[in-house]
Amino acid sequence: MTTQISRWTDIRQNVLAGLTSSFALVPECIAFALVAQLNPLMGLYGAFIICTVTAVFGGRPGMISGAAGSMAVVIVALVVQHGAQYFLLTVILSGLLMLLFGALRLGKLIRMVPHPVMLGFVNGLAIVIALAQLEHFKQPGAGGPQWLQGTPLLIMAALVAFTMLIVYLLPRLTKVIPPALAAIVGVGLLSQLLHLPTRTLGDMAHIAGNLPVFHFPDVPLNLETLRIVTPYAVLMAIVGLLETLLTFNLTDDITATRGQPNRECLALGAANLLSGLFGGMGGCAMIGQTMINLGSGGRSRLSGMVSGMMILLFILFLSPLIERIPLAALVGVMFVVAQQTFAWGSLRVLGKVPRHDALVIVAVTIITVFTDLAVAVLCGIVIAALNFAWQHASEIRADEALSEQGGKTYVPHGTLFFASATHFLELFDPQEDPRQVVVDCRHLHLADHSAVAALENLCERYAKAGKQLQLTHLSRRSRDLLARAGMTI
DSSP states (O other), X not given: OHHHHHHHHXXXXXXHHHHHXXXXXXXXXXXXXXXXXXXXXXXXXXXXXXXXXXXXXXXXXXXXXXXXXXXXXXXXXXXXXXXXXXXXXXXXXXXXXXXXXXXXXXXXXXXXXXXXHHHHHHHHHHHHHHHHXXXXXXXXOTTSOEEOOHHHHXXXXXXXXXXXXXXXXXXXXXXXXXXXXXXXXXXXXXXXXXXXXXXXXXXXXXXXOOOOOOOXXXXXXXXXXXXXXXXXXXHHHHHHHHXXXXXXXXXXXXXXXXXXXXXXXXXXXXXXXXXXXXXXXXXXXXXXXXXXXXXTTOOSHHHHHHHHHHHHHIIIIIHHHHTTSBHHHHHHHHHHHHHHHSOTHHXXXXXXXXXXXXXXXXXXXXXXXXXXXXXXXXXXXXXXXXXXXXXXXXXXXXXXXXXXXXXXXXXXXXXXXXXTHHHHHHTOOTTTSOSEEEEEOTTEEEOSHHHHHHHHHHHHHHHHTTOEEEXXXXXXXXXXXXXXXXXXO
């Protein structure tokens, strides 16, 4: 009996979590479609297909995927210059690239992303989420969007604040209903009962439509078309995989479970492929909606499936009701998500962690806000890698000892690679050393071809000085590396 009650509670919790995240998906997908200058229904179709497919077949239950803004902004130029049909082919090609990435089992590479980069990613996206909500405080004007003023601004701000209060305070009273869902429904009912003059979801776009229909993009299939769409497809695939795998890692940390990154990449690729074939936008994991889902108790595949299917129901049957939801309620929820997503603890540790780690956190945060995620993560990894190389390069050293026979032994310690090769050679003195020199390599790790070149250089220096150099205690891996390079020991 207890097991049945627990199972029912889990199902109810995941269904409500999926319903809550679906409300948050709709305005985001519409907004991203408008940013890409596409029909809003393309964003909703993409959200339905991508969210459902990744929930059913993906490797990370509890994560919500949909038509993402990070992928929308990279294809604006393509849509403007060549139209929506070329965009759909780009989505299909990016899905194939994601499938290839997963098939090659490259998803595990995300484990190499340093923790400071993760913190910068989270902080940057939290700021981006918050800044994106400010657009809803504007209204169309003669010279473009204008900031709300007077009574409309006061009503909007009051409803946003009221939504945030519900989200923060309701968990203290009950945890039966997800606070975000209660806030959206409560503020929606309040605005309808009081006939408040505030913007609703229907003011963004009308979302009524039919089932998505299979349609291969109407473009000429030739090398010129491939030349046009391939750069955009590669960029979409990179951005989509990065955001998905970083959100994947964050979800792992929050739920204290381990997902399957390669399976998630395969599911995401298949989802984008289907989305392009059925007239939808490309997409990836969405950190804001994932945080809403997790915060509402969504932990299983059911929550993602409900979220995706609700998008389809909104399109087919429920658009008159959904279009009445005040934007203020959704903005308030997303402000809370941004606040809860930001890693506030990272601010406290900035002065305690090594300066290079603090630099990575700040740099990735700023670059994410002002450019895009792919550039930010790449810069963060490069900074972290350069620091790692510098640290290891500076740690290489050598002990020296003279033998009774008049020879000399060097015992180097550390890793010999491209960054440490110069310092390694400076440890030796071919001109002053005796005629017999031994390099004991038991504590030396050879990492790359630069290490081989450094040892060849060292042997040549001693040979020119008329002295004999002997390498001893090389590991099997080091011997194989030297053998492949053709260096005799």
